Structure formats: C-alpha cells, structure tokens
Amino acid sequence: MTIKTFSLVSLGASLGLAALLATGSAQAAGDAHSAPQPERQAWTFAGPFGHYDRAQLQRGFQVYREVCANCHSLKRIAFRNLSEAGGPEFSEAQVKALAAEYKIKDGPNDAGDMFERPGRASDRFPAPFANPEAARAALGAIPPDFSLLAKARSYSRGFPLFLIDALPIPGGAYQEHGPDYIVALLKGYSKTDDPNYNDYFPGNKIAMAQPVSDGAVDYTDGSPKTLIQYARDVSAFMMWAAEPKLEQRKKTGFNVMAFLLVFAGLLYYTKKRVWADVVH
DSSP: OOHHHHHHHHHHHHHHHHHHHHHHHHHHHHHHHHSOOOOOOOOTTOSTTOOOOHHHHHHHHHHHHHTGGGTOOOTTOBGGGGGSTTTTOOOHHHHHHHHHTSEEEEOOOTTSOOEEEEOOTTSBOOOSSSSHHHHHHHHSSOOOOSTTHHHHOOOOOOTTHHHHTTSSSTTOOOOOHHHHHHHHHHTOOOOTTOTTBOSSSGGGBOSSOOOOOTTSSOOSSSOOOSHHHHHHHHHHHHHHHHOTTHHHHHHHHHHHHHHHHHHHHHHHHHHHHHTTTSOO
C-alpha cells in the first residue's frame, strides 16, 4: 500500500468514525427527546465521601418487606447483613427475631427428608417463589432479583454527559443512575386507565402494575407516607443491597489517594536531595 493510498484510507476511516459518532449522538438525542429523563436525586451516598443514611435504609427495608418481597427475591443478602456496619444496622436481637419469622427449607434429615425450620441470622432471604417458572405462572413475568438491581439499571444521558459522569469533578463522578431510574420508574405510572403504562420504562409497557402508593406503608419515625418518599427509601435500600461495602470502599479509596500524594511528595523531595550537587 502506498502512502497516498494509506492516507486516503485513513481519511475515509476518520470520516466514517465522525459520521458514526454524529449518528450516535443524534440517536441519543432522539431517545432522550422521546422518553423523559429521570430526575437526578440528592443521595447521601453520592460523591467520594458518601455514606448511607441508616434511617433511610431501615425505612427502605420496611418498604421492601411489606410491598416488594411479595414478588421480588433478595437472594444475595443474608439476615445478618442487616446488622453489619455500613448498612441499616439493626440490632442483632432485631435480626434474630426477624429471621425467625421466616420458614427456611433445610435438610435432608436422618430420614432423608427435607424439612422447614425457623430462619437464622446466617440464612439468606428466602425467595417468594420456588423457582422462576412458578413466578412466571403466578405473575405472567419473572420479577428481577433485588440484590443487584440498583447497579444493573441505568440510562443514557447522551454526549457529552456520559463522559463527564466518569470524571471526579464538580457535577461529575455520577454513579447513581440506577437509584435515580428506580425512583423515576416507581412514580412514572401516569395513566389511571392503564396500570401497566410507565413513562420511564422502555416501550412504556411494564409487567409490574404500580406497586406502592401514598399511605401504603406505615412509617413510625415521622417521615412522609408518600409515594416519592417510599420510592427514594426503597431505592436507597436497593443501592445498599447492591453495594453493601460502599462506605468501606470510599474510605479505602481516600486513604490510598492520600498515601499516593504523600508518597509522590517524598519521592520528589528525595530526588531533589540526591541530585542537588549534580551539575546539569
């Protein structure tokens, strides 16, 4: 291949890439225009020093248990996780009492039979259905597990916001797409004559009818008993379920960055001392 031919190929590839980016940006803009953008929420766990609100996680667990657990499993969370640091931090006595309310299938026993026993703190939350097929038969669809849902759900913010979201700058480091989308989804049922129409769900048709409404869950801490409050609380709980070590991760990250800054300063000072008497 000659230099001239190579240049023409490179120019064609560059023009093709530019056209592809332009098409992608136009398509993202069109998608953003056709569907409303989830409102960005203010979360205590956002940012490099974010942390979970214990009271909010406890309220979110109450919403999950009283409403969502009828259909959605939480198979990656054990009862004991609810008492661990960085989470809802229920007392061990509360967790033991909660676990004992569930029936856990165990076995086999000495006779080779499976049996049910009261739950223990070490057990994981039992699923509401025996298997996915049973869930589909009862509900018409398989409800997703709650464990990782807040990290699995996202939406496109288009160019150039998706680039800014990855940067540790003011307005950047945006990693709360999932909780924001879940809040929008829960309050996105806008048609009273169609319980499965949702403004934010792709295609606007969702198998789940509106699961919660004002006054559905009786809070005892004085928090508003409103749909938006329920949506924010259960979304925060789902974020914790997906990333229970978030606070520890952020503390470790800060310590590592501080160490690297000090280490870089020491290296620079050492270099200046070692080469101070050398004529350049």
